[in-house]
Amino acid sequence: IVLTQSPATLSLSPGERATLSCRASQSLGSYLAWYQQKPGQAPRLLIYDASNRATGIPARFSGSGSGTDFTLTISSLEPEDFAVYYCQQRSNWPRLTFGGGTKVEIK
Amino acid sequence: EVKLLESGGGLVQPGGSLRLSCAASGFSFRNYAITWFRQAPGKGLEWVSTIGSGGADTYHADSVTGRFTISRDNSKGTLSLQMNSLRAEDTAVYFCARDTGLSYFDYWGQGTLVTVSS
Numbered sequence: 001i002v003l004t005q006s007p008a009t010l011s012l013s014p015g016e017r018a019t020l021s022c023r024a025s026q027s028l029g030s031y032l033a034w035y036q037q038k039p040g041q042a043p044r045l046l047i048y049d050a051s052n053r054a055t056g057i058p059a060r061f062s063g064s065g066s067g068t069d070f071t072l073t074i075s076s077l078e079p080e081d082f083a084v085y086y087c088q089q090r091s092n093w094p095r096l097t098f099g100g101g102t103k104v105e106i107k
Numbered sequence: 108e109v110k111l112l113e114s115g116g117g118l119v120q121p122g123g124s125l126r127l128s129c130a131a132s133g134f135s136f137r138n139y140a141i142t143w144f145r146q147a148p149g150k151g152l153e154w155v156s157t158i159g160s161g162g163a164d165t166y167h168a169d170s171v172t173g174r175f176t177i178s179r180d181n182s183k184g185t186l187s188l189q190m191n192s193l194r195a196e197d198t199a200v201y202f203c204a205r206d207t208g209l210s211y212f213d214y215w216g217q218g219t220l221v222t223v224s225s
Contacts, residue, residue, distance in 0.1 A: 031210075033211045035152075041217075042202055042204075042215035042216065042217060042218060043152065043202075043212070043215060044215075045207075045211055045212060045213050048207070048209060048211040049209065049211075054211075054213060055213070086151065086152055088152075088211070090209065090210035090211065093210050094154075094157050094166035094210075095154065095168070096142075096154040096210060097154065098151055098152040098153070098154075099151070100151050101151050
């Protein structure tokens with residue numbers, strides 16, 4: 001299963017809303033997660049099963065979608081939110097795949 | 108505190124071998140499946156290998172099948188990845204990660220860099 005993330009780069013200012021997209025080559029149901037990765041760090045689980053926030057994740061992060069189209073929304077960007085975001089599917093377990101990533105950068 | 112700590116990375120020539128380890132602490136290791144992922148320099152994340160909680164069930168990506176072997180020692184809380192016949196395209200940071208039980212990953216190690224080059 002191929003996951004296509006868009007845009008590749010999102011240039012926004014702190015306080016703005018970020019909307020990231022992940023499109024799958026076939027239906028995933030709700031079996032999609034989102035991760036945040038900062039330079040030199042491991043990924044951090046944000047959202048699982050499309051819309052469930054992981055433990056300790058702030059409410060400004062939300063996920064939606066099902067089937068082939070998914071969205072990660074950050075309602076108001078904080079300085080620490082500028083990072084790369086990846087989606088990951090588990091529908092085709094064990095052959096897990098990730099999207100190519102969206103970099104959220106400071107405008 | 109849950110911790111995963113990888114080790115064993117380094118520089119190896121094409122065709123060579125390397126064994127990565129992942130030491131777990133702060134949770135009941137024997138109850139969780141663990142997965143290796145990798146990330147080539149400047150690239151995205153790639154699934155490599157998964158092992159079930161008991162160690163009997165193992166799965167490998169097509170790109171490493173026949174060359175890599177995942178194993179675990181639940182008595183020691185350690186995970187291993189034996190990598191043989193290494194290629195330049197295996198160059199990456201390798202992460203071990205704990206499966207939540209839903210094939211999502213809530214704890215990751217800091218990664219260990221493997222460089223395959225002559």
